[in-house]
Every structure is written in C-alpha cells, then in structure tokens.
Amino acid sequence: MNIIRDVLKPISKGMKITMRHFMEPKDTVSYPEAHKEQFPRTRWRHVLLRYENGLERCIGCSLCAGACPVRCILVVAADNTDEVRYSPGERYAERYEINLLRCIYCGYCQDACPTGAIVLREDYELADYTRDSFIATKEMLLEPLPVRDEVAQTAK
Numbered sequence: 001m002n003i004i005r006d007v008l009k010p011i012s013k014g015m016k017i018t019m020r021h022f023m024e025p026k027d028t029v030s031y032p033e034a035h036k037e038q039f040p041r042t043r044w045r046h047v048l049l050r051y052e053n054g055l056e057r058c059i060g061c062s063l064c065a066g067a068c069p070v071r072c073i074l075v076v077a078a079d080n081t082d083e084v085r086y087s088p089g090e091r092y093a094e095r096y097e098i099n100l101l102r103c104i105y106c107g108y109c110q111d112a113c114p115t116g117a118i119v120l121r122e123d124y125e126l127a128d129y130t131r132d133s134f135i136a137t138k139e140m141l142l143e144p145l146p147v148r149d150e151v152a153q154t155a156k
C-alpha cells in the first residue's frame with residue numbers, strides 16, 4: 001500500500017473540498033427556528049379567501065371538486081338568504097373539506113375556481129399526529145375576517 005497515494009492524497013483532497021464549502025454561504029437554515037423564504041408561486045396549504053367586505057368568495061359551485069384529479073375535495077352548498085348571507089352569490093359552501101393526505105398539491109382546484117376563492121399558499125408545515133387532523137375543514141381553511149369586521153361583531 002502506498003501511504004501517500006492511497007491515504008494522504010484522498011484525505012487532502014477531501015479537506016480541500018470541505019474548506020472550500022466551509023467558506024461559502026450556507027444553503028441550509030436552522031429549522032424550525034428559521035424558515036427559508038418560499039418561491040412566490042409555491043403551492044402548499046390551501047386557503048379559502050374572503051372579499052374585503054368579509055363575505056366568502058366561495059359560492060359552493062363545486063368546480064374545484066370536479067377538477068381535482070384525486071377527488072379529495074368535498075363541497076356541500078346551501079342557499080344564502082336575505083337574513084343570513086355568507087357570499088355574494090345565490091349559494092355558499094355550507095361544508096368545504098379537503099383531504100390533505102390524498103391531495104397532490106397540483107393546484108387544479110385553484111385554476112378551476114371562478115371566484116378565486118381557493119388558493120394554495122406558502123404554508124408547508126403540514127405534519128401532524130393523527131389522520132383525522134389532515135381533513136382540512138372550512139373553518140380551518142377560511143381566512144379570518146378583516147379586523148374591522150371582527151371589531152364590529154364584538155361590539156354587537
């Protein structure tokens with residue numbers, strides 16, 4: 001065995017590579033304390049959006065469910081009334097659920113939605129402990145009311 005050729009040269013080559021990368025900026029972050037910035041078109045957890053006046057964008061049309069290639073969206077629509085209105089349209093989604101275990105995050109639901117109600121955003125922290133927690137309900141998906149509406153509701 002040649003000590004120089006078989007031992008020292010490979011070690012020195014490895015150390016050179018290590019030292020070169022040691023001086024470069026890091027690609028990793030100290031997760032979960034730090035998070036990497038996501039690309040603008042990242043598609044992770046869904047959000048059901050509202051209009052600025054607080055009404056839900058979703059009109060319960062089920063086009064998202066029809067476009068979903070893995071059939072993981074459930075929409076149950078109901079009628080708005082003059083007394084109780086959730087969306088500007090005739091109907092709203094009384095029940096809206098996505099099975100996140102089946103979802104492949106393709107974004108077809110977002111593309112199919114005529115009102116821009118369902119969007120996939122940058123929240124990628126999807127891990128959980130039970131299978132049930134991966135059924136994202138309407139309450140989990142719907143974005144909060146605008147602050148002024150929360151204040152108005154509290155004042156009632």
Ligand code: SF4
Pocket residue numbers: 067068069070071072073098102103104105106107108109110
């Ligand atoms: S992202 Fe794709 S798979 Fe997931 S709910 Fe939407 S259409 Fe279905």
Ligand code: SF4
Pocket residue numbers: 057058059060061062063064065075093112113114115116117118
């Ligand atoms: S999210 Fe969009 S496509 Fe799906 S039911 Fe609501 S309005 Fe229709």
